[in-house]
Amino acid sequence: MRKLLVIFVLGAAVAIACLPALAHHGQAAYDTTKLTTVKGTVTRWIWSNPHCVLFVDATDDSGQVVHWIGETQNPLSMTNMGWTGESFKPGDHITLRLTPAKNGAPIGLIADVILANGQRLDARNFVKNEPRPDAKPN
């Protein structure tokens, strides 16, 4: 029993260590084993603490418009990754990749965003074992 407990603790520790580093709130609400791709149109971009929030309207397989919400870290951290308060404006067509909410709400933790001009904004929130787009072969 004690061995099982040790294995569980160590396993959980490794899993936690692989999670993305969301500064203020944790990742408990997100399924960090998944990455969802959303293609859509920006409706709003909030550049604010404790986390920046991006709103994107996307059409799902059944033709319904889904109002997606993606969060990042705070403006200070995002600035160090090249993001700004002007990174998006309503009407921008983007491709968004995010770690989705466990409860099925169309909300997620943003991994990266590809702008219409091909520029990629990295939010450094990739899931374990997911090859990063900028990863170089060994």
Add this chain to the structure above:
Amino acid sequence: MRMSRAAGKAVIIALLAAPLLHSQAEPPAPEENLKPSAGSEHPPVSYDGWHRPYPTEMKPEGKPGPAPRHDLGGTWDPGPTSGIVASIKPDDGIPAHQPPYTPLGLEMLNQNHPSGGFRTVLPGDTNDPIDKGDPQGMPREDLYELRVTQIVQYPEKVLVLYTNGRVWRVIWTDGRDFPKDPEPRWFGYSIGKWVNDTTLLVETRGVDERTWVDRAGRPHGADLAVKEWFHRVDQSHLELSVQIDDPKMYTKPWMAMYKLPFDLRPPDFDIREMIYAPSDFGEYNRLVADPVSKEHSK
């Protein structure tokens, strides 16, 4: 030339005190082979609060100059990520990273529900005091979201200006002792003594019990005593170490931070705002934290 009796006494006191100060000049090394606090990788270029790009890669023309004597003044950058959760004992479930809790300490820990780390709960279930708008207080201001930090020094005091929350504290260096039966304060009462030419040892007591030691929800009581070593390594580098002592919560003092490195930024460096305004926080909770916590909340 004969030395006066008073001068003789002063020399004897200084000689007796010297070993004590010397022994405190270095922070205790962390136990169990824990590594020092690591610096973070800087992007090649970043932006200050005035949206001005500045190079962050340290490429000095030769070695930095020596540390000035008894001078911590400057704008100090721990890097973009190293200060976010700067503890050398992060809450990651690894046994060696657990502080030495007393039974009461463990009981108190389990009453605190953080929204991050090994014991994380959903955002809607946390009772983290800073989510209500409470100040982080000491020592959490050092241990969570420690960003670019300004130190302003006067003959009788040192001011530490933190980016996170735009808060500041005073460290008195005028030789005063702690007040008797102090009224608890979020940041407590801090006094500092130079233990050598380049290290200011700061002790803090009287911290409000409502604060958490760190983001993990580690507890403290009224007897909390925090020690910080601000060590100026050379002209351009500073290190910070933090020790926690609270005999009711922990069986022995433990190092929470050990030699976290900072780089000196130029005097005209402007610091970005990082304020958790209630209106911003409320909107975030309404839009994100509350909806993702639904159905999972107890």
